[in-house]
Amino acid sequence: MDFAPSERTHALTERLARFMRDEVIPAEPVYAAQLVGGADHRQWRQPPVMEQLKARARDAGLWNLFLPGLDGGPGLSNVEYASLAELMGHSFIAPEAFNCNAPDTGNMEVLHRYGSEEQKRQWLEPLLRGEIRSGFAMTEPDVASSDATNMRATATVEGDEIVLNGRKWWTTGLGHPHCRFVIFMGLSDAQAEPHRRHSMVVCPLDAAGVQIERMLPVFHDYDEPSGHGELHFANVRLPLSHVILGAGRGFEIAQGRLGPGRVHHCMRAIGTAERALSLLCKRAQSRVAFGQPLLKLGGNADIIANLRMAIEQARLLTLKTAWTLDTRGSKAALSLISQIKVVVPMVAQQAADAAIQIHGGAGLTDDFPLAQLYAYARVLRLADGPDEVHRAVVAKLEAKAQLAVENRA
């Protein structure tokens, strides 16, 4: 169980940290000033500073770091990528600058691993170059999507076409001016065995019958210019070549996609928690009340200690998950992936909440990135499966493992 960065990653980490400090962080206010906000995503624009950052990051060799080998990716292991992803988590604009933002990373992995040559050429290559962006359409508004068997949207094979119908939401990145397609998941054959029922389909946004209904705010924030969108599919007809891997193989792909995606999210959320703790400590040492820095008052030092311990533990658990994925595969990592999906967002939420509290009212405004850090952590307790579902997975696997030990003894 070796979590130490390799020499190669050590050097990468240093370069990335320097890039973050010299390029990304100073660009944050520029980016904010260039944003066009509001609920109407058709007004959204890509801030020019982001394209500049992307160009520089690519020149600096800090591009597509997430990608496991080939196709221009450095082929980092999950453990190697971890410290890089954590650093990116310190700034909301960092992941896109490095072409490492969700959900595009997951989509690139899917196309990289399961896509046809045509799909790769048409969709993967421009994604890898950062020219276009994409979404993932799985969650549905009308059912409890925590139970995947609730899925109602359909992807029906009719001759040499596949026909998409249904409503999806929480498609992250849908509002981005560069967004060109989504990967759509739908029911193809309700009679097949449970894990062969669904398909994943590349659906261009300009296909007839695709309708973007609206963007969804998170605590009143639209997260422009990416956004989270609701979209409807009404008899969207696509050639069968748009199906990934083949009809009925959606769950197979999903299982491969979600593991690393969740780990990447958690790595970034560790960075989120660290940023919050760092702001908390700075405020605690600089603000004075009752003749003392806040740090010396009441239980504030305990809050800092508790967060340090919680973040440290969450990071180690995430590293162990990455290591297990790398060395033993995704089935062996099943419980651990669910564990970090519960632990890490909760720690990040607590860190952001505590940092808000010590900043007083200022913590709730846009004068600090805390409200945004908070919202990111809060969303993550729901995205890719709510805490409750992941706890149930952990408990089930634990009970089974304990029973096995008992029976062996």
Add this chain to the structure above:
Amino acid sequence: MDFAPSERTHALTERLARFMRDEVIPAEPVYAAQLVGGADHRQWRQPPVMEQLKARARDAGLWNLFLPGLDGGPGLSNVEYASLAELMGHSFIAPEAFNCNAPDTGNMEVLHRYGSEEQKRQWLEPLLRGEIRSGFAMTEPDVASSDATNMRATATVEGDEIVLNGRKWWTTGLGHPHCRFVIFMGLSDAQAEPHRRHSMVVCPLDAAGVQIERMLPVFHDYDEPSGHGELHFANVRLPLSHVILGAGRGFEIAQGRLGPGRVHHCMRAIGTAERALSLLCKRAQSRVAFGQPLLKLGGNADIIANLRMAIEQARLLTLKTAWTLDTRGSKAALSLISQIKVVVPMVAQQAADAAIQIHGGAGLTDDFPLAQLYAYARVLRLADGPDEVHRAVVAKLEAKAQLAVENRA
């Protein structure tokens, strides 16, 4: 310790509940549709439906219920007002409809108890009629305002004038189109004994030197058309008749103002928590996953039980505080007021967070009032003193009380 509603309040409660159900709740979407949102408060408008609600509430005798006697108020005790305020807490638009919204209620109480005849005529009367609105300018952006002695703004007597200087923020209601004045608190005499240093001054918003800098978002929400504002005072000169009660008597007034104000906030926050729990239960019983309503899954039933117990306890503690204020005065209620300021917003925050979680992504959007309920509870953990300061008060009084018992024994 009698918490039961009097016959009179019982009848009032019934009428208010009916008005909430038949008038206020149905008006919520109308109000939302009539709102002009965004960061620029100069664009904000009073939704016409609010003026209609106000007219009907006044006709129905559900007006100024908060006001302790005289001047058109029903003279309800704090205990009597409690169940009414809780009901109002179910809807964000309810308090204004009944002319019972903060910070106007606190300002009306101050003017009612301490204002000169002229101040009453000019400011209190239109407030009581619901024609104008007002703000309270105490918290400052540059210091830890949890320690009141940090206050830097000044209110200097010069001849027959008082001159205001300094920066204030979190002045709730400042952005409202009807807002006409704020009560400003500033340092008048740094050499006086600690509780005689500050003054409260009625400052019209159109006085020369008053500058509204901006509105402050809470989790990206501007809470329009009321808002929380930052405003600067640069050599604002007012006649001495604008000082309330006399220069140097600001703390005296503050102590009288903050007690009931905090209790009212907590009463409404109980309503907030109840609304969240009610939405949670509804969702838990109507959504199905893995073949069962969510209520039957995992720890969801425990979450409901824990919230019920926490809310019930928080309500009883609030009622005891109200009863103590009513029967034994604000000094006797000191610890209890701080206790509810810690307990109630935390319960409301937990209820809103749990309700969001069970709603999945929908809970974070504007499709449900949960994000707004959450923000209200979150702000309340900072407004009128952060949790930390109130916990310190409770501990100090407890330690003192225990020492007294010990010494007596």
Add this chain to the structure above:
Amino acid sequence: MDFAPSERTHALTERLARFMRDEVIPAEPVYAAQLVGGADHRQWRQPPVMEQLKARARDAGLWNLFLPGLDGGPGLSNVEYASLAELMGHSFIAPEAFNCNAPDTGNMEVLHRYGSEEQKRQWLEPLLRGEIRSGFAMTEPDVASSDATNMRATATVEGDEIVLNGRKWWTTGLGHPHCRFVIFMGLSDAQAEPHRRHSMVVCPLDAAGVQIERMLPVFHDYDEPSGHGELHFANVRLPLSHVILGAGRGFEIAQGRLGPGRVHHCMRAIGTAERALSLLCKRAQSRVAFGQPLLKLGGNADIIANLRMAIEQARLLTLKTAWTLDTRGSKAALSLISQIKVVVPMVAQQAADAAIQIHGGAGLTDDFPLAQLYAYARVLRLADGPDEVHRAVVAKLEAKAQLAVENRA
């Protein structure tokens, strides 16, 4: 909802408090010195000082205060009894001194309400005089007794006899030298409707076939000379006159018995929590580290504040439960009784744990009553139904109530 003590209880409370301070507390070390400890209950003796306390308490009119009217009881309401029971909770030896100790109080109530004249004469009267003690045999070692339908012990009617068989444990008071009988609950008719299957039977300990197996330690403490015992019944034959109320009416009695019993336990546990908090505060103010009393260090003041808030809320919830029982009956109090069974023991456990922590190692020894307070609270989270069962009751009733509101709207 009036929780104030009546004039009569006010006077009683003062007398009881004085008796606690002048008689009970000073007797604690004498009692401890007179105890014969160890696992073998046959060695246990009633400390003579207890009989002296009982005599004085009876002379002082502080006797059988729990008893609702008649038979020498003062007929206090549950609300009236609450503050008395809380005071008794400050010392482990107090309840017996006032003849108000569990499970005898519950048994006296059962016999008082449901017993035949003969049962009253033979068992209730000596209990009321404090001459004998008794136990309650319901929980069983071989099944999850949280589910009452699991009960395996049988009480079979054969002609004019009832025959008891089975194993019971956690019969509190079984080891007491004065213990003469238990009330046994067993299955009489597995085919009857669910609430008519069980019977309660007065079973003398000297009946043939009754075997005391052992005393059960709680964290290594046998709670001598009362103890919690395991006992077996092998074909114990008793005349039908030993059945209370009639065969098949056990659940009916249990429901009446458990409500007030749980409330009494919770009232005493509030006293337990207060005693722990009082010891905590005393230590925090008298011990010095790093140049300051512990009270001033780290989060200690927050711990005190949090406990004060939690205890205050738990007490109010208990009073509301008592008031509801008094005024609206036990069915209306169902959820509240379950609520306090979850809330109060947990608060008492937290208070005792925090007090232990601040006492350092000393808190774990017998130099302070904290380990004993802790154990009492810990047991109470299991006795009369574990937390989990009560949470489930609260959630079920809440969901039902919310559904009713919704359907009405």
Add this chain to the structure above:
Amino acid sequence: MDFAPSERTHALTERLARFMRDEVIPAEPVYAAQLVGGADHRQWRQPPVMEQLKARARDAGLWNLFLPGLDGGPGLSNVEYASLAELMGHSFIAPEAFNCNAPDTGNMEVLHRYGSEEQKRQWLEPLLRGEIRSGFAMTEPDVASSDATNMRATATVEGDEIVLNGRKWWTTGLGHPHCRFVIFMGLSDAQAEPHRRHSMVVCPLDAAGVQIERMLPVFHDYDEPSGHGELHFANVRLPLSHVILGAGRGFEIAQGRLGPGRVHHCMRAIGTAERALSLLCKRAQSRVAFGQPLLKLGGNADIIANLRMAIEQARLLTLKTAWTLDTRGSKAALSLISQIKVVVPMVAQQAADAAIQIHGGAGLTDDFPLAQLYAYARVLRLADGPDEVHRAVVAKLEAKAQLAVENRA
């Protein structure tokens, strides 16, 4: 950061696990039956089965595994020892069977690293052979020992003698029939600089003036035949050769001693938590209520999941601490050592408490080892510094580190 067991440790772990399963666990009831209990340690006897276990463990090469190199120890790193120590933590009798029990391990390390040849010959060698046992006398009953500067006991150099005076308690192992000496820490020179004031002295228990006052119960358990003792030193005169390393060098030694000692404690406590979780899962799957195994009821699965996540994280944090000690020394590990001292005992306490709850009343008795596991975890929140002191250390180092980062930026 490589936590993987070396090949050597892998083999050792397998052998140790087998020995635990085949020898230690089956010996537990034999050991319990051979114990002589009670408060009077002069009655305590070493259970013969323990000497048999020791002989077999030594023959199996599972002896002194804790010892870092030389002197018959295998020279395992802290990381290598970690999984072995965790396994030992599953049974209370295991550590002594492998000669790896506290406080002897710490004392052996002190003598190994700092002892004179004479001290090694006379005290270390018989300890290494498991012939004698020892104690550590640092904590004092009359002061808050969490602040080491409070220490009142003295070790005064007078000519060629050192004279010990004062009261000590919580000397673990003092009651063991084989206990021959304690390492005593006392003030030698109040005027010296703070870290040169104290001395450590080997004090034989049969020295004139040494008085064992009593054994201290933990939740009524005396932990016989080791125990925790209180002892008084009245003008105990010893030759200067009994001083370790030299007068005034006590803190220097303490710092070296406490680091690994705390890590070992935490490793064993992880084992404690795992044992509790394992018993919990077993009960949850085998007991049935309301027609289901307890595992399926209410929040029980969540409890299991939460414990699995907490234990996993605590283990990783402990491994990181061990790895840091191994590779970067004890100063670099300062914060981490304090972190695990807070985190691990708390997790173990929670695991034991949750396991007790699911066992119902049985969990509180001696029918299961849960009450003992609980007590071990509870003591550990106080031993070697209470949580509060360690949290303060973590916060202080964190604030300092954050300030350094900020200044660098």
